[in-house]
Amino acid sequence: MELFERWAWYGFYILFALYLTKSTDEGALGFTQVQKGWIMGVGTAILYFLPLITGAISDKIGYKKTLYIAYSVYTTAFLAMPFFHSFVSVFAIFLYLALGAALFKPIVSATVAKTTDKTTSSIGFGIFYMMVNIGAFVGPFVTGHFQKIAWEYVFISSALVIAFNFVLLTFFYKEPKHDDEPEKVKEPLGKNIAGAFKNIAVALSDVKFVIFLVIIAGFWTMYNQLFFTLPVFIDQWVDTTGVYNFLANVWPWLAHKLGTEQGTISAEYLVNVDAGSIILFQIIISSIVMRMRPLNAMISGIFVASIGIGLSMMTHSGMFVVLALFIFSIGEMSSSPKITEYIGRIAPADKTALYMGTSFLPVAAGNFFAGIISGNVYQQMSDKVQLARDEMVARGIHLPAISHKFTQNDFLEAAAHKLNMNTHEFQMFLWDKYHPSHIWMVVTGIGLGATLLLFLYDRLLLKKQ
Structure with a gap:
């Protein structure tokens, strides 16, 4: 799942700056560099901050349910993106896409951590990071080919790749045990999120x-x-x-x-x-x-x-x-x-x-x-x-x-x-x-x-x- 998610993400993301700023007669949006900077900078910053909240959500409702939501958001965001052309609307749909990524991001690494022990964690995370880089390498080659046809195919191809994870999730993924943190599952979601922020504050002291x-x-x-x-x-x-x-x-x-x-x-x-x-x-x-x-x-x-x-x-x-x-x-x-x-x-x-x-x-x-x-x-x-x-x-x-x-x-x-x-x-x-x-x-x-x-x-x- 990590391989296909990174394939879909980097296949789109490595082209995103060009899609935002290249001339409109080439099928791109023709935004200024400043507009591109705000969309990519703020949107991706929010993506990396949201796992503080989405991690608490996944602990509460379960990893598998969270992944279904993440892939649904991801797929619909990729399919919808070509239909948005103004600065505000593109910013909004990218934030929606970032939500899907933020829901996904904490779960795979947490799954690896929960399903390995001291003797297998090194190889487990080694495989994990290998999948990250293979996906990041393959994605741009695939979407770069589709971009020669039309920009819309970049987003469609990423949507199809991420949608394949529904198959892997349904037939192969098993919810890891939460025995080490049963209190998180039982506590109200709001308390989980507040606890996460409190933990960050403790570390930042x-x-x-x-x-x-x-x-x-x-x-x-x-x-x-x-x-x-x-x-x-x-x-x-x-x-x-x-x-x-x-x-x-x-x-x-x-x-x-x-x-x-x-x-x-x-x-x-x-x-x-x-x-x-x-x-x-x-x-x-x-x-x-x-x-x-x-x-x-x-x-x-x-x-x-x-x-x-x-x-x-x-x-x-x-x-x-x-x-x-x-x-x-x-x-x-x-x-x-x-x-x-x-x-x-x-x-x-x-x-x-x-x-x-x-x-x-x-x-x-x-x-x-x-x-x-x-x-x-x-x-x-x-x-x-x-x-x-x-x-x-x-x-x-x-x-x-x-x-x-x-x-x-x-x-x-x-x-x-x-x-x-x-x-x-x-x-x-x-x-x-x-x-x-x-x-x-x-x-x-x-x-x-x-x-x-x-x-x-x-x-x-x-x-x-």
């Missing part, structure tokens, strides 16, 4: 722990640019013909399947280098970092990931982006799994569950702030449409406002025509004059800031204890 969570929120802010910003940056600025030509020489069939009629590779396939690298190399990287202290592994991993994500936005070379994403994946593999492990280690023996319950907070905060970076900051520094507007205003050239009749592509073509350029020449003119690649400094700076703060946290705050 530890000042050292709060400082750690704030620093890790910086990591997630940097990390989420992989989905919020990088697909748009690749689509707007990166020349992927080199990647296509390389594949055409090495594996012509794959180049044909992934490539476009223009001899390029779409952004979602390049971004998917990260998930593919994790599938291939996670065991190797884990075997290396397992010998390191969790904090040292996190510091090293966040540093490497920060460099990798920055390099991916530094040039307009597609081959360079592939290399940069491989570097990023090494940092992610080193740091991300260690965060949860570290929280479990530093928690007092009688408060492990309380501390683990807060692990979603930096993820939620990181998504929120990632939305601001990919929205307001990216639009002002790097958005091709905004930079074209700025150039027209600076030259005193008036063009019609962007609308469904005069799309983003129409605007860029008209702006290029005013300067006696074709669209490619105009793009390179904007690249050379406005340096949109400088967004890498912001993203890498956030990651390096988190790295430095984590280093100081380890050397100064922890060493004093």
Whole structure:
């Protein structure tokens, strides 16, 4: 179920920023980067905060019933999404989708925890995380193919994939025993939810722990640019013909399947280098970092990931982006799994569950702030449409406002025509004059800031204890 859920989610999510911001004459919504940032940032932040409540609901009504509700919400949200086109309505349907994800998210990991013991938990969670990455890798390849036909098929394919989980749930899933927490099942739902918030408050009374969570929120802010910003940056600025030509020489069939009629590779396939690298190399990287202290592994991993994500936005070379994403994946593999492990280690023996319950907070905060970076900051520094507007205003050239009749592509073509350029020449003119690649400094700076703060946290705050 985890595999198919991640397949459906990432198949849609890796394309979502492009669906929100690409030109309406290509079947997308034509939103601004700021609007995209608010939808993805706030919506996904709420998704990661809601498990505090949905976890209490699942304890009360049972995991299997909760999963039926989650898949129903998920499926109907995916099917409905193509019918919403305004900012408010798309925001609303994405929040509805986030509710389905939030209902699902705590249950599978809790099921693994309840159906394994000390001798089998490592392999159990190992299989769990392997399914996460396989689903995340396969999903974009499938939906990327459907996107070439029409955007609607992206959502339909994700709906069908998540709906397959009804079959698995009905015929194979068995409710795990709740013997370890019978009081949660008997208590009123409101009391369960209030108890969850109380537990979070208890954990957050530890000042050292709060400082750690704030620093890790910086990591997630940097990390989420992989989905919020990088697909748009690749689509707007990166020349992927080199990647296509390389594949055409090495594996012509794959180049044909992934490539476009223009001899390029779409952004979602390049971004998917990260998930593919994790599938291939996670065991190797884990075997290396397992010998390191969790904090040292996190510091090293966040540093490497920060460099990798920055390099991916530094040039307009597609081959360079592939290399940069491989570097990023090494940092992610080193740091991300260690965060949860570290929280479990530093928690007092009688408060492990309380501390683990807060692990979603930096993820939620990181998504929120990632939305601001990919929205307001990216639009002002790097958005091709905004930079074209700025150039027209600076030259005193008036063009019609962007609308469904005069799309983003129409605007860029008209702006290029005013300067006696074709669209490619105009793009390179904007690249050379406005340096949109400088967004890498912001993203890498956030990651390096988190790295430095984590280093100081380890050397100064922890060493004093």
